[in-house]
Amino acid sequence: MNIRYMRRLREKHKIPISQLARLSTVNRQRLTQIELEDKVPTEHMRSLVDSAISRVIEERRRELAELEADYARHRGRLLDYIDKEDTP
Numbered sequence: 001m002n003i004r005y006m007r008r009l010r011e012k013h014k015i016p017i018s019q020l021a022r023l024s025t026v027n028r029q030r031l032t033q034i035e036l037e038d039k040v041p042t043e044h045m046r047s048l049v050d051s052a053i054s055r056v057i058e059e060r061r062r063e064l065a066e067l068e069a070d071y072a073r074h075r076g077r078l079l080d081y082i083d084k085e086d087t088p
Helices: 005-012 017-022 028-036 043-074
Strands: none
Touching: 005 028, 005 043, 017 028, 017 043, 028 043
């Protein structure tokens, strides 16, 4: 069985097909079909998948920046109890 780079990238970086679908205009079932079928993908489909992966990267970059900011704010106090005024 041939494996597309899309699948390898998704598995290596733990990108669920549902996340890819959410960030693209292609539904989960169609993405799975594209990933598994032997047909040559169209340029349009290549563009959609490339765009979705780029959006995953952007989303993860924002999430990581938020994690870093939260960690910097609470570093050294991670095992302390949360103050009432510090709750969201």
